[in-house]
Amino acid sequence: xxxxxxxxxxxxxxxxxxxxxxxxxxxxxxxxxxxxxxxxxxxxxxxxxxxxxxxxxxxxxxxxxxxxxxxxxxxxxxxxxxxxxxxxxxxxxxxxxxxxxxxxxxxxxxxxxxxxxxxxxxxxxxxxxxxxxxxxxxxxxxxxxxxxxxxxxxxxxxxxxxxxxxxxxxxxxxxxxxxxxxxxxxxxxxxxxxxxxxxxxxxxxxxxxxxxxxxxxxxxxxxxxxxxxxxxxxxxxxxxxxxxxxxxxxxxxxxxxxxxxxxxxxxxxxxxxxxxxxxxxxxxxxxxxxxxxxxxxxxxxxxxxxxxxxxxxxx
Numbered sequence: 001x002x003x004x005x006x007x008x009x010x011x012x013x014x015x016x017x018x019x020x021x022x023x024x025x026x027x028x029x030x031x032x033x034x035x036x037x038x039x040x041x042x043x044x045x046x047x048x049x050x051x052x053x054x055x056x057x058x059x060x061x062x063x064x065x066x067x068x069x070x071x072x073x074x075x076x077x078x079x080x081x082x083x084x085x086x087x088x089x090x091x092x093x094x095x096x097x098x099x100x101x102x103x104x105x106x107x108x109x110x111x112x113x114x115x116x117x118x119x120x121x122x123x124x125x126x127x128x129x130x131x132x133x134x135x136x137x138x139x140x141x142x143x144x145x146x147x148x149x150x151x152x153x154x155x156x157x158x159x160x161x162x163x164x165x166x167x168x169x170x171x172x173x174x175x176x177x178x179x180x181x182x183x184x185x186x187x188x189x190x191x192x193x194x195x196x197x198x199x200x201x202x203x204x205x206x207x208x209x210x211x212x213x214x215x216x217x218x219x220x221x222x223x224x225x226x227x228x229x230x231x232x233x234x235x236x237x238x239x240x241x242x243x244x245x246x247x248x249x250x251x252x253x254x255x256x257x258x259x260x261x262x263x264x265x266x267x268x269x270x271x272x273x274x275x276x277x278x279x280x281x282x283x284x285x286x287x288x289x290x291x292x293x294x295x296x297x298x299x300x301x302x303x304x305x306x307x308x309x310x311x312x313x314x315x
Contacts, residue, residue, distance in 0.1 A: 007033065008292035009071035010080040011064060013087055013108075015043025015141025015165055016209060016257065018060065020067040021288040022074050025296050027315050028126040030289055033074055037209075038063050039256055042086035043142040043165050051091040060096065061103035068104040078295040082119070082287060083110035085142040085163070113159025115303065116287055117147035118310040121155065123289030124205050127297065129312035135201035135275065138286060139210045139267055141165035141260070146197040147310065155310035158197045162189060164210045167263035175243050177262050182236060185263050189270035196274055204277050207286045209257060210264035215282055216251045217261060227280045229272065232265050239265070 005024040019037040023030035133150035215221035218231035244259040294302040
């Protein structure tokens with residue numbers, strides 16, 4: 001009789017959305033059971049006033065209470081809540097952490113940039129050692145996290161306050177954005193990326209909702225899950241030709257996300273120039289997958305071992 005696979009769950013509290021993944025664990029492979037998100041706009045709220053406030057905290061706690069209940073119904077052995085950029089910056093971060101645990105019974109880990117990057121790297125590599133130097137970039141709404149690892153090198157990580165929502169808020173007023181606004185975002189992204197993690201990657205992988213939704217707008221992107229300079233130019237042309245609502249309907253993108261895609265394209269273009277690559281692969285895997293894998297592999301002490309786990313392990 002074949003044993004049932006273990007089940008794990010993780011929730012990522014991002015700047016744009018709060019995302020639940022419940023998956024069956026089969027060695028290094030995860031088979032998703034539930035994959036859903038709620039667009040709560042936490043980053044925009046913190047940008048506007050510096051904190052979430054009572055109403056937004058209550059909405060977040062209720063969402064996570066529902067996610068925890070869903071994971072338990074599916075017999076998840078581990079449930080991991082991950083706070084990212086907006087929770088790091090929120091003045092009421094301690095109240096957010098306390099409210100989430102009180103409502104759901106699950107502790108909320110507020111990650112550093114480096115921890116977030118390492119978990120994302122594990123998610124993309126599925127916890128396996130890499131064969132070539134690989135750079136993984138998680139393009140979020142308020143920040144981007146970078147992790148690089150080579151076959152014989154120590155894993156490195158860092159983060160920048162460069163995100164699709166942050167760029168849009170700073171530079172875009174029109175819908176659709178003007179060419180001048182897009183050019184301003186390109187220049188801003190390029191300037192910020194001068195401080196990015198030093199690396200000479202053979203492979204660059206982008207993750208996150210911004211990158212995966214750009215594939216829908218870039219011609220041919222969904223066929224091989226790759227963004228190139230030509231495809232990004234075509235994507236920007238498409239985005240400048242229609243308001244966000246029309247883009248949302250045509251490409252089946254969340255309406256709030258559609259408005260952020262020009263900024264996402266500017267960031268990916270700047271990444272390609274910064275690291276001298278002609279293409280960027282896009283992966284659906286992210287820190288949620290990484291969190292499920294490390295929690296299953298080493299248990300509750302995963303944060304203490306994360307730098308080593310970022311190199312991957314063999315089973």
